[in-house]
Amino acid sequence: xxxxxxxxxxxxxxxxxxxxxxxxxxxxxxxxxxxxxxxxxxxxxxxxxxxxxxxxxxxxxxxxxxxxxxxxxxxxxxxxxxxxxxxxxxxxxxxxxxxxxxxxxxxxxxxxxxxxxxxxxxxxxxxxxxxxxxxxxxxxxxxxxxxxxxxxxxxxxxxxxxxxxxxxxxxxxxxxxxxxxxxxxxxxxxxxxxxxxxxxxxxxxxxxxxxxxxxxxxxxxxxxxxxxxxxxxxxxxxxxxxxxxxxxxxxxxxxxxxxxxxxxxxxxxxxxxxxxxxxxxxxxxxxxxxxxxxxxxxxxxxxxxxxxxxxxxxxxxxxxxxxxxxxxxxxxxxxxxxxxxxxxxxxxxxxxxxxxxxxxxxxxxxxxxxxxxxxxxxxxxxxxxxxxxxxxxxxxxxxxxxxxxxxxxxxxxxxxxxxxxxxxxxxxxxxxxxxxxxxxxxxxxxxxxxxxxxxxxxxxxxxxxxxxxxxxxxxxxxxxxxxxxxxxxxxxxxxxxxxxxxxxxxxxxxxxxxxxxxxxxxxxxxxxxxxxxxxxxxxxxxxxxxxxxxxxxxxxxxxxxxxxxxxxxxxxxxxxxxxxxxxxxxx
Amino acid sequence: xxxxxxxxxxxxxxxxxxxxxxxxxxxxxxxxxxxxxxxxxxxxxxxxxxxxxxxxxxxxxxxxxxxxxxxxxxxxxxxxxxxxxxxxxxxxxxxxxxxxxxxxxxxxxxxxxxxxxxxxxxxxxxxxxxxxxxxxxxxxxxxxxxxxxxxxxxxxxxxxxxxxxxxxxxxxxxxxxxxxxxxxxxxxxxxxxxxxxxxxxxxxxxxxxxxxxxxxxxxxxxxxx
Numbered sequence: 001x002x003x004x005x006x007x008x009x010x011x012x013x014x015x016x017x018x019x020x021x022x023x024x025x026x027x028x029x030x031x032x033x034x035x036x037x038x039x040x041x042x043x044x045x046x047x048x049x050x051x052x053x054x055x056x057x058x059x060x061x062x063x064x065x066x067x068x069x070x071x072x073x074x075x076x077x078x079x080x081x082x083x084x085x086x087x088x089x090x091x092x093x094x095x096x097x098x099x100x101x102x103x104x105x106x107x108x109x110x111x112x113x114x115x116x117x118x119x120x121x122x123x124x125x126x127x128x129x130x131x132x133x134x135x136x137x138x139x140x141x142x143x144x145x146x147x148x149x150x151x152x153x154x155x156x157x158x159x160x161x162x163x164x165x166x167x168x169x170x171x172x173x174x175x176x177x178x179x180x181x182x183x184x185x186x187x188x189x190x191x192x193x194x195x196x197x198x199x200x201x202x203x204x205x206x207x208x209x210x211x212x213x214x215x216x217x218x219x220x221x222x223x224x225x226x227x228x229x230x231x232x233x234x235x236x237x238x239x240x241x242x243x244x245x246x247x248x249x250x251x252x253x254x255x256x257x258x259x260x261x262x263x264x265x266x267x268x269x270x271x272x273x274x275x276x277x278x279x280x281x282x283x284x285x286x287x288x289x290x291x292x293x294x295x296x297x298x299x300x301x302x303x304x305x306x307x308x309x310x311x312x313x314x315x316x317x318x319x320x321x322x323x324x325x326x327x328x329x330x331x332x333x334x335x336x337x338x339x340x341x342x343x344x345x346x347x348x349x350x351x352x353x354x355x356x357x358x359x360x361x362x363x364x365x366x367x368x369x370x371x372x373x374x375x376x377x378x379x380x381x382x383x384x385x386x387x388x389x390x391x392x393x394x395x396x397x398x399x400x401x402x403x404x405x406x407x408x409x410x411x412x413x414x415x416x417x418x419x420x421x422x423x424x425x426x427x428x429x430x431x432x433x434x435x436x437x438x439x440x441x442x443x444x445x446x447x448x449x450x451x452x453x454x455x456x457x458x459x460x461x462x463x464x465x466x467x468x469x470x471x472x473x474x475x476x477x478x479x480x481x482x483x484x485x486x487x488x489x490x491x492x493x494x495x496x497x498x499x500x501x502x503x504x505x506x507x508x509x510x511x512x513x514x515x516x517x518x519x520x521x522x523x524x525x526x527x528x529x530x531x532x533x534x535x536x537x538x539x540x541x542x543x544x545x546x547x548x549x550x551x552x553x554x555x556x557x558x559x560x561x562x563x564x565x566x567x568x569x570x571x572x573x574x575x576x577x578x579x580x581x582x583x584x585x586x587x
Numbered sequence: 588x589x590x591x592x593x594x595x596x597x598x599x600x601x602x603x604x605x606x607x608x609x610x611x612x613x614x615x616x617x618x619x620x621x622x623x624x625x626x627x628x629x630x631x632x633x634x635x636x637x638x639x640x641x642x643x644x645x646x647x648x649x650x651x652x653x654x655x656x657x658x659x660x661x662x663x664x665x666x667x668x669x670x671x672x673x674x675x676x677x678x679x680x681x682x683x684x685x686x687x688x689x690x691x692x693x694x695x696x697x698x699x700x701x702x703x704x705x706x707x708x709x710x711x712x713x714x715x716x717x718x719x720x721x722x723x724x725x726x727x728x729x730x731x732x733x734x735x736x737x738x739x740x741x742x743x744x745x746x747x748x749x750x751x752x753x754x755x756x757x758x759x760x761x762x763x764x765x766x767x768x769x770x771x772x773x774x775x776x777x778x779x780x781x782x783x784x785x786x787x788x789x790x791x792x793x794x795x796x797x798x799x800x801x802x803x804x805x806x807x808x809x810x811x812x
Contacts, residue, residue, distance in 0.1 A: 070672060075665055140666040165672035167727020239677035239725060246724035275724075282728040499697045499706025558718065565695055575699050575706045 050205040050213070057160050058197025061226030063174055063187060065235040066270075066447065070165060072174050072188070072280070074226075077137035077161030080114070080146060084127040086153040106151050113145045114138060136179065137161050162188075168279040170238050172293040173231070173272055173445070175395065176280035185292055187229065187446070188280075190395040194449035197226035225452040232268040232444050237261065240566045241273035245542075248559045249275045252547035258295045259563050260428040262539040264530060267432065267441030269392075270538075270567075272425075296394035299401070299421040300524050300545070303509025304360045304553075306417030308477060309430055310369045311353055313380045316473040319371040322480050322583050324353045328364035336408035340366060343508060343552070354480050355585030358490040360506060362416045369415035377414070378404055383468040384430050384440060386422060391442045391463045398423045417509060428541035431505075431528045434477050435536035438469030478503050482533045482580040489585070494557040495527060497565055499575035503536070504529020504560070506553035511546065522546040527556040531564055532576050540564050678727045691720065 034042065063072035089102050103125065104118075111118040114135050124132045134154075138146065143156060162177045175186020183189040183196075200223030205213045241259045249257035261271035276290040283291055314320035329348040331341035342362050349359070356364035369377070381387060387402040400422040403410065410419040422430075425443060433440040442462040450456045469477070481503030484492035491506040507526040510519035526543040530536040542560045549555070567573075673679060692712040698705055712719065 073672070075669060076662075140662050140669065144662060144666070163669070163729060165669075165729060166676045166725075167678060167729055168725045169677055169727075236677065239681075242725045243681075243720050243723075247718060247720045250724075251718070277725065279726045279728050285728070498708070499699075562718075568697075569695060575697050575704075577699075577702075 047205065051203050052206050053201055053203040056200035056202055056221075056223045057158075058199050058223035059160055059225045060162065060181075060197060061195045061228045061449075061452070063191075063195070063229045063231065065170075065231055065233045065238075066268075067234070068230075069235050071170055071231070071233075071235065072162060072164050074160050074162055075140070076158045077139060078143040078146075079133060079157040079159055080110075080135040080138055081155045081157060082125055082132050082134055082153050083130045083155065084125055084132050084153075085130055087125045088153070090152050092150060101151075106149065109149055110134065110146065110151070110154070113142050113149075162280075164280045166235065166239070167281060168277040169235060169242065170231075170233055170272070171278040171280050171283075172274045172291075172295070173233065174280055176278065176283040176291070184283075186395055187231075190393070191229050191446065191449070194229050195226045197452070198224040200224070227449045227451040229449050230447040232263075232270060232447055233272065234270045234570070237566065237570050238271045238273055241271045241563045242275065242277060244559045244562045244566075245273050246275040246277075248555070249544060249547075252544060252549045252555050254547040255545045256290070256294055256298075257542070257544040257559070258298075258424045259543075259559065260295055260424055260539075260541045261563070261567055262428050262432050262443070262541075264432055264435035264536045264539050265441075266444065267429075268444045269425075271563075272445070273563075292396060293394060294545075295424045296390075296392065296397040297423065298545070299398040299423055300511060301420065301509045302417040302422045302427055303507040303524065303526070304416055305427055305430070305505050305507035305509075305526055305528050306420075306422075307357060307360065307365045307415070308434065308481065308505045309380065309384060310365055310377070310415045311357060311480065312434065312469055312473055312477045313372050313377055314353075314368045315476055316380070316469045317372050317376065320353055320368050322352065322354045322476050324368065325587050326351055326353070326356060326364050326367040328356065328359070328361045328367075330363070332363045332366070334366065334409060334412045338409040338412075340412060350587045352584055352587060354483055354583040357480050357505060358484050358487055358492065358585050360490065360508075365415050366412045370412070374406065374411050374414075375404075378402065380468065381420075383466055384433055385466070386420070386426055386430075390425055390429070392425070392445045394445070400426055417507065424541060424543050427526065427528055427543070428539060431530060431541065432539045433466075433468050434474050434481075435530040435539050436474075437471040438467060438474040440466045440468050478530070478533055478536065479581050479583060481505055481529065483583045483585070485529070486580045486582075487585055491527070491553045491557060494554060495529060495561050495564075497531070497561060497568070500531055500568060500573075501533035501576040501578070501580050502529055502531045502564070503533040506556065508552040522548065523551060525550070525553040525556045527553055527560040529560065529564070531568060532573060533580065534576055534578050537573060538564070538567050538571070540567065673730060676727060676730060678723050678725060678730050681723055685721070 060074040062070050062074075064070055087103055089100050090106075091098050092101050107118045107121050107125065111121050114121075116135070121134055124134050137159065146154065147156070160181065162181070164171065164174060164176075173186055175184065175188035175190075177183050177188055183192045188195065200221045201219075202221075203219040205218075207213055241261065245257045245259050248254075257275050259271060259273045260269065262269055272293070272295045274294055276286065278286040278291045311320070314324075315322070327348060328342070328351045330346055331339050333339050340362050343360070346359075349355070349361070349364075351359060351361060351364050353364075353368055355361075356368065381402050386400055389397045389399045398421075400420070402414075402420045406414070406419065413419045429440060429443060442465070444462065448456050448458055481492075482501055484490055484506075485496050485502045485504055487493065492504055495504050496502060504527055507524075507528070509524045509526070511522060511524055512518075513520055524543060524545045525547060526541065528539070528541040530539045540560060540563055542556050542563070544556050544559075547555050690712040692710070694708060694710040694712075696705060696707040696709045
């Protein structure tokens with residue numbers, strides 16, 4: 001049989017076949033190009049057209065007090081948006097009856113729920129864009145009522161919203177967040193690593209009706225919620241202390257006041273109350289200067305509360321005892337021709353070191369203090385934790401200033417708390433050291449951070465306990481602080497609480513002028529003490545800055561007494577069964 | 588080959604033409620049997636797949652519905668949670684205590700049971716010479732939910748009722764009513780856990796506030812706390 005074409009038809013058939021073959025090859029190549037070479041790109045384009053990606057916001061963790069009471073938490077709030085191009089009257093059916101709702105009426109209904117004026121909303125409904133924000137962060141109740149209005153041009157977007165159920169309670173510690181969810185101050189800022197979560201995302205393909213296509217490719221990254229930060233703060237006590245400080249600061253027309261309660265044997269900060277205090281829910285209502293924590297940030301000269309440290313140093317060095325005798329004149333001259341005076345007018349007195357503390361005599365304490373070299377006293381200050389930030393490492397915390405070397409007069413003025421600065425938290429831990437028999441503990445404000453998966457990690461670095469004073473020294477100093485309260489004549493006697501042995505020391509510190517030369521006429525008054533003195537459990541440091549109706553520390557003892565009574569009630573401390581030792585104040 | 592001999596053949600009566608040959612149909616033709624099974628199998632799989640797809644699609648809609656319901660319940664939980672937190676805030680409790688006539692005594696007295704001794708000087712709070720703090724000085728802009736003296740009384744009444752009240756409360760909450768405790772109008776009509784009042788619209792009129800008064804046992808508003 002021959003292969004050559006034998007007829008015209010055969011030739012035509014073969015040509016047709018050739019054309020078909022060529023086309024098949026072309027189509028085949030094109031197919032390879034689409035299906036293999038460009039497949040990933042085309043698939044991606046196609047997927048992008050059908051796919052929707054939504055961010056699943058992670059919820060920021062709570063901040064809770066020592067009992068687990070929520071101080072800060074995150075809820076969903078709802079941004080209310082409209083599509084102005086769709087704004088028009090619409091029909092609403094209620095109980096079978098349909099009525100047309102005008103735009104104006106709908107606006108009034110929305111405004112009523114959001115508690116704004118309709119006139120504020122009206123301009124936002126106009127325009128040619130498809131998006132206009134009417135209101136940010138409506139709460140759940142408002143959201144529900146708005147959705148019930150069934151307005152076809154109203155849209156909602158759920159956004160995490162930070163709330164502080166107790167308002168300004170511990171507000172200065174907690175800090176606050178910006179409206180767009182950034183931490184701005186306080187623990188919110190410093191502990192962001194614990195509190196912040198990681199947003200998740202979900203991508204899926206959807207049909208025309210917006211419902212997910214069942215067998216479609218889906219990508220989901222689950223959000224990781226933030227951890228729960230547990231504080232050492234006892235919120236009930238904190239509330240009480242804030243109430244008291246708010247009352248006295250306003251009564252004495254002071255700039256600000258603070259009260260710190262520390263558990264002497266653990267270093268836990270049970271209360272860090274301040275007035276003014278910011279309400280983090282509405283921080284813009286508080287002037288900028290009052291939005292932070294002065295307990296950790298404000299530095300000032302401590303004044304006479306530091307005499308306790310000078311006395312303790314001298315006793316610890318073995319150069320004085322509580323009954324060491326000095327002659328304290330009204331004023332005396334020291335090196336460089338400087339004159340040092342007592343704040344109250346008196347004749348020359350024969351005082352013991354105990355009497356020096358009761359009378360808070362400057363001329364008396366310098367006679368005790370100068371028995372210890374300045375360098376040694378500086379070393380003690382360091383061991384007491386002065387001149388450095390505490391281990392809490394609060395956002396913007398102050399370190400205070402102590403000078404390693406000094407000129408002539410500062411050698412003396414530092415003995416009664418001038419020419420050096422401290423923060424309220426540092427002063428509280430000066431007395432915690434004494435109350436804890438000479439061992440300074442690491443301040444503990446943050447107990448732990450519990451992650452969303454339940455893993456608990458310590459939230460802060462603690463320093464090792466520092467032995468500052470011998471136990472015998474601490475015991476003698478506590479006894480002197482007790483006599484400061486039990487004996488008549490000094491401010492301390494106004495801090496006495498019947499039934500309890502209380503120890504404490506007053507301070508009326510001068511405030512340096514802004515230019516550093518000289519002092520202003522107003523003072524920083526304070527009273528720091530502990531209870532029960534036979535076995536100190538709690539330390540309380542009260543400071544009131546620039547009071548205008550009182551000029552000395554007599555203004556600090558009423559809040560001290562009030563708060564300390566509440567501390568004793570709260571922790572059910574039984575009344576003392578022993579009496580305070582009596583140390584002679586004069587000779 | 589003529590047609591006549593073929594006509595004389597008695598069986599089979601049917602034949603399949605394949606090319607130029609006819610294949611006799613046999614009852615137990617294995618190839619036909621396998622082919623039939625395969626076709627039926629494919630058809631079965633196709634129909635099954637179709638049914639599964641329909642079922643899945645319905646499931647997806649059901650899932651979407653359940654998700655919406657879950658969202659609604661979460662919203663309920665959130666609204667109620669916010670209320671509980673607001674009601675249990677120190678500011679609200681202090682206000683509630685004051686509304687009941689309670690006052691903090693700045694001159695507390697301590698009793699030592701073992702020695703039967705009284706420490707401190709007993710003074711009635713109202714006669715105390717010490718400073719008395721009689722108002723809330725710690726601001727809380729979130730305090731929209733307040734306990735009033737009247738609502739406390741209602742809470743105590745409600746707490747004495749049977750657990751049926753609690754069931755009503757649960758049902759009421761699940762239907763998604765808004766919960767706001769009015770501070771100015773302590774809802775005298777509130778006699779169950781959660782009572783809806785003025786909900787919805789009347790002829791498209793301006794919306795009246797949907798109010799649910801929290802007086803039930805679910806809210807810790809009792810003065811004994």
